[in-house]
Amino acid sequence: MxxxxxxxxxxxxxxxxxxxxxWAVTLVSGPGDFAANDTTNFASAAPPSTQFDPPFVYTTPGGLQITVNSSDADAFLTLHPNPTFVRDFLPGQVQLASSKYDTLNITFGQAVRGVATQITHPHFGPYVSRITAYDASDNVLGTFDRTGTENNSGDGSAIWIGVQSPTANIARISLDNFDGTAIVLEPSNQDNVIITDLKLLTGSAPGGAIPExxxxxxxxxxxxxxxxxxx
Structure with missing residues (x-):
C-alpha cells in the first residue's frame, strides 16, 4: 500500500x-485522407496573373474567411494559371505563389478540423515542404515535413500536405519550402511557396469533441x- x-x-x-x-493533429498526405466539405476557388478571386500585396483575404463558397499573409513585408502574391510553368500541378489549376523565400501564413476566420493543399517550389529538383498548425492562442498543434521533386510534368503529381484534427481547433497554418539538397532546414535554405486551392474540413466532429x-x-x-x- x-x-x-x-x-x-x-x-x-x-x-x-x-x-x-x-499534439492533436495528424498529417494529411493525400486528398483522400479526410472528407473535405469546403474548398477555395482562387480562380474566382481575381483575373489571371494578378499580383497583390498581402494580406490576401478570400471567402470560400462555404462562407469561411481565409487570410493569406507572408512573413516577408516586401513579398507579393500572384494568382496565375501559367501555361508555360504548369509545374507538377494539373494544367489549368490556379497557383497561389509567393515572390519571396518566405513563410506563407493562412489564418481561418473560424477554426477548422482539416486543411490540405498541393505544394511545390519554382525550380526543378528536390524540395522539402513543412506545415505547422496553430490553435486560436497560437500554440503549436503539430509540425510535419514532406519531400517532393519538381519536374514541371503537368501531371498533378505535386505532393499533398495538410493537417487534420478530431476537433475544430486549427486556427492557422504556416507553409514553408526548403531546398531539398540542404543538410539543415533553416531560413537560409528557404524557397518560394506555391500552392493550389485548399481542401477544407469545417464544422464540429460528429458526436461532439473528443477529449484531448x-x-x-x-x-x-x-x-x-x-x-x-x-x-
Missing amino acids: ISKIQYARWLVALAIGCATPA PASLGLLSLALGALALRRR
Whole structure:
C-alpha cells in the first residue's frame, strides 16, 4: 500500500504531464485522407496573373474567411494559371505563389478540423515542404515535413500536405519550402511557396469533441486528489 506522500508525488508528476501541450493533429498526405466539405476557388478571386500585396483575404463558397499573409513585408502574391510553368500541378489549376523565400501564413476566420493543399517550389529538383498548425492562442498543434521533386510534368503529381484534427481547433497554418539538397532546414535554405486551392474540413466532429490527452489527465488528477483527501 502506497503512502500519502508517494501518492502525492504521483499526482505532481501527473500534473506536470498535463501541462505538456497535446499534439492533436495528424498529417494529411493525400486528398483522400479526410472528407473535405469546403474548398477555395482562387480562380474566382481575381483575373489571371494578378499580383497583390498581402494580406490576401478570400471567402470560400462555404462562407469561411481565409487570410493569406507572408512573413516577408516586401513579398507579393500572384494568382496565375501559367501555361508555360504548369509545374507538377494539373494544367489549368490556379497557383497561389509567393515572390519571396518566405513563410506563407493562412489564418481561418473560424477554426477548422482539416486543411490540405498541393505544394511545390519554382525550380526543378528536390524540395522539402513543412506545415505547422496553430490553435486560436497560437500554440503549436503539430509540425510535419514532406519531400517532393519538381519536374514541371503537368501531371498533378505535386505532393499533398495538410493537417487534420478530431476537433475544430486549427486556427492557422504556416507553409514553408526548403531546398531539398540542404543538410539543415533553416531560413537560409528557404524557397518560394506555391500552392493550389485548399481542401477544407469545417464544422464540429460528429458526436461532439473528443477529449484531448491533457483534459483526460486533468480529470485523473482531480479524481486522485479526491481519493487522497479521503485517506
